[in-house]
Amino acid sequence: MKILVAVKQVAALDEDFALRDDGRNVDPDFLIRDLNEWDDFSLEEAVKMKEAASQPVEVVAVSVGSGEVDESLRKCLAKGADRAVRIWDPAIEDSDSIAIARVLAAAARREAPDMMFAGVQSSDQSFASTGIAAAAFLGWPHAAVVSHLSYSPGATRAVLRRELEGGLLHEVEIQCPAVLTIQLGINTPRYASLRSIKQAAAKPIEVLSLADIGLGADEVGVAGSLSRVRRMYVPDRGRAQLIEGDAAQQAARLAEIIREFKGAAS
Amino acid sequence: MSGILIIAEQRRGELRPISLELVTAAQGLRRSGEEVSVAIINSAPGNFVEALSVAGVDEIVTVEAASTEFDPDIFESAVGALISQHEPEVVLVAHSVDSFGYAAALAARLSLGFATDVFNIERVEGELVATRGGYGQKVNVEVDFPGKSVVLLAIRGNVFKAPEQSAAPRVTAFEAPPPHSRATGREFIELSAGDDVDMSAAEFILTVGRGIGEEAKVAQFRELADAVGATLGCSRPIADAGWLPKSRQVGQSGKTASACKLYIAMGVSGAIQHLAGMKHVSTIVAVNTDAEASIFGVAKYGIVGDVFEVADELRRLF
Numbered sequence: 401m402k403i404l405v406a407v408k409q410v411a412a413l414d415e416d417f418a419l420r421d422d423g424r425n426v427d428p429d430f431l432i433r434d435l436n437e438w439d440d441f442s443l444e445e446a447v448k449m450k451e452a453a454s455q456p457v458e459v460v461a462v463s464v465g466s467g468e469v470d471e472s473l474r475k476c477l478a479k480g481a482d483r484a485v486r487i488w489d490p491a492i493e494d495s496d497s498i499a500i501a502r503v504l505a506a507a508a509r510r511e512a513p514d515m516m517f518a519g520v521q522s523s524d525q526s527f528a529s530t531g532i533a534a535a536a537f538l539g540w541p542h543a544a545v546v547s548h549l550s551y552s553p554g555a556t557r558a559v560l561r562r563e564l565e566g567g568l569l570h571e572v573e574i575q576c577p578a579v580l581t582i583q584l585g586i587n588t589p590r591y592a593s594l595r596s597i598k599q600a601a602a603k604p605i606e607v608l609s610l611a612d613i614g615l616g617a618d619e620v621g622v623a624g625s626l627s628r629v630r631r632m633y634v635p636d637r638g639r640a641q642l643i644e645g646d647a648a649q650q651a652a653r654l655a656e657i658i659r660e661f662k663g664a665a666s
Numbered sequence: 667m668s669g670i671l672i673i674a675e676q677r678r679g680e681l682r683p684i685s686l687e688l689v690t691a692a693q694g695l696r697r698s699g700e701e702v703s704v705a706i707i708n709s710a711p712g713n714f715v716e717a718l719s720v721a722g723v724d725e726i727v728t729v730e731a732a733s734t735e736f737d738p739d740i741f742e743s744a745v746g747a748l749i750s751q752h753e754p755e756v757v758l759v760a761h762s763v764d765s766f767g768y769a770a771a772l773a774a775r776l777s778l779g780f781a782t783d784v785f786n787i788e789r790v791e792g793e794l795v796a797t798r799g800g801y802g803q804k805v806n807v808e809v810d811f812p813g814k815s816v817v818l819l820a821i822r823g824n825v826f827k828a829p830e831q832s833a834a835p836r837v838t839a840f841e842a843p844p845p846h847s848r849a850t851g852r853e854f855i856e857l858s859a860g861d862d863v864d865m866s867a868a869e870f871i872l873t874v875g876r877g878i879g880e881e882a883k884v885a886q887f888r889e890l891a892d893a894v895g896a897t898l899g900c901s902r903p904i905a906d907a908g909w910l911p912k913s914r915q916v917g918q919s920g921k922t923a924s925a926c927k928l929y930i931a932m933g934v935s936g937a938i939q940h941l942a943g944m945k946h947v948s949t950i951v952a953v954n955t956d957a958e959a960s961i962f963g964v965a966k967y968g969i970v971g972d973v974f975e976v977a978d979e980l981r982r983l984f
Contacts, residue, residue: 413801415958426801498774520766523937524801527782528761529770532738536771541848542738544766559852564677564763566866566922567857567912570735574849581766585906626773626780627809630795635806640952640968650953650969651979654930657951657967658894658984661870661928 401457401553403446404513405481406504406531407439409465409472410524424494424629435472438519440479442582444589446517447480449553457553458482460511464492464503470605477600478592484603485511489610491617496625497527503620504530505537506613514554516579520545528581535579543574547583551576667815670695671754672704673745674718675764678735678854681706681717684760684821686828689722691821695756695787695794703727703752705840707744709734721831727752727840735851738767744842745772749816751840756787756794761820773818779811782820802960803941824946857912865916868897870928873916875901875940877933877954877973881909887932890977893984899923901934917943933973936961953977 410433417430443461450457461476462485463469473484487503495503508516516538518531528544535542543560547569551558558576561569563583574580592600610617622628643653670692674685685704692702701724706714711728718726727748731740741764749757759765761783773780779794786797793810794817800807811817865871872891874884884904891898898914905915916923917940923929929947933954934940941964944950952965953976962968969976 411801413804426805496780498770498780501770501774526799527770528766529773529780529782532767533770533774536774542767542771543849544738545763561855562763562767567915568677569855569857571852571855572849573852578848584902588907626778626814627796627811630808630810632800632805632807634804640950640962640965642968642970647971647975648979650971651976651983654951654953654967654969654976654980655894655983657949658870658896658928658930661949662895 401453401455402511402513403449403457403459403553404508404511404516405439405443405446405459405461405476406516406518406534407443407461407463407472407476408436408519408522408530409433409463409469410436410522412524419632423631423633425632433468433471435475436519436522438521438523438582438584440589441584441586442517442519443476443479443481444587445549445582447590448587449551450480453553455554460485460513462487462504462507462511464488464500473605474600474603475592477603478597479590483606485606485608487608487610487613489617489620491610492620494622494625494629495620496627497525497530498533498626499620499624501530501533502537502624503610503613503615505534506615507608508534508538510613514577515551515558516540516577518579518581520581520583531579531581538579541575541578542580543572543578544581545583546580547586549580549586667753667755668697669701669703669752669754671748671752671757672702673741673757673759674704674706674714675760675762676706676708676714679713681714682760682762683828684762684823685718686720687823687826688758688760688821689720689829690826691758691787692756693722695789701725703754705729705745705748707731707741707842715837719832719835720829721833722829723833723835726835726837728837729840729842731842732845732847733851736764736767737845737847737849737851738771739847739849740842740845741768742772742775743845746776747843748840749776754816757816757818759818759820761822765820769818769820776816777814779814779817780819781809783822784819785822785825787819803963804960822942824942863897863913865897865899865914866922866924868899868923869925870896871899871916871923871926872896872930872932873899873901873934874904874932875934876903877935878904881907883974884909887977890981893981896930901940902937916940923947931961931965932977934961935959936964
């Protein structure tokens, strides 16, 4: 039995950053990288299922990106993934979430898992589309924003709860294999122990090319995308009016705001 | 390809407000002579005709579906069939939990131009340009769709204002193809977790976020909220950790704090979903040690400082 977990290394911006010369993205030198928060939960969900299963389950983390992504994949290995696979080719540069989904789907075909997880969205670009698009390329059933899951690896059906808005959940039974996008809070992700971090550092990361997964260069990058970045810019946004002073002065002004509100409300 | 097709959303028989916001979003794109059609996919679509009869809608398309509630396979096949029949240039859906479940699959399968969480749409020299946020909303990203004759856009909620005037659009029934559904909806579960607070009615909310550090600190903020007359709320990580019940969570996936007018966020950095769910509040005061926290981008007033010190000082004044 196998669970495939698609993960993304997200990028946060440095305090001061510069755009790339073509103005379509941030200069990569100013990016601070980490494993996507949502993916921490989907990996944990897979590892938990592996630990609870009566038969052997392999958890495979897969990501699309160049060498720097290995750091996030090692984090996955340290937290319980058995194998890590990274797909990269320079042609993948500037892919949108749909082109990335095509790559993940091709990798999934090669791995033939019983279930595939992805995060609901990424904390940097928040497309909320990669996992579900991958399901479409695979022709698999799918469910988004899963906050509770009952599934035994290898079973033909799973019961899940989708987190809707306003604290409402919808319980759904779904055919498997499926692609599920996992919501924050579905579990409590573990911390990697020092020992497992050391072990993960020694594990290999399988690196695949587009040819290895049977895709052509025209199926990824701008050519394989459904949108193209035209321009990126820093918006003039309303910054909060800062309340200066020490804590007592700041609290005094805050108390005034509260009293003004109460006066207007009564 | 011409015209704009909107896919309305409902939840348990109630039209979701975003459905009408999409009507407003469509107006800026409409070229002369082009129509705006709104499709409602439901087991009883006729129930929504009245609510959808607003200014700016030319046609309401009722699509009778096998399921009362959202099913990704039913939506994907119905919207796909609507696109073949209507041949719209633009399809607008909500950027929502439901569209997360089918929009990307549909766009991928039909190779539609596609962008999500869009908060601005315009035509630049005739070409459709959508704007969304990037890198945790720190930058704006303009995307276009070269060579795409149909573009599917998922629009952020609370950005466009729903039309107020009613109208009498024509109503057309559309027969969707029999769907091949691979999932069965069972039941709805309300998360109330033994706490009878109604965040949607609260006008003054004081929220704690990850910045309070540990569960033991919650009591002190509860006491502060009581003293200043606020309802205590929390951000997602606090509810997920079980420090406060889920019913106290505000933000997009939590309770909609629809009546809130004054919102004090203590130690909330402002994840995208949290900000999207609170943007409508007229006065937001953010207290955070991190001057770069995203919440200062939406707050009216900002206090850069230690949340505990500010909380202690504030407590003394009430």
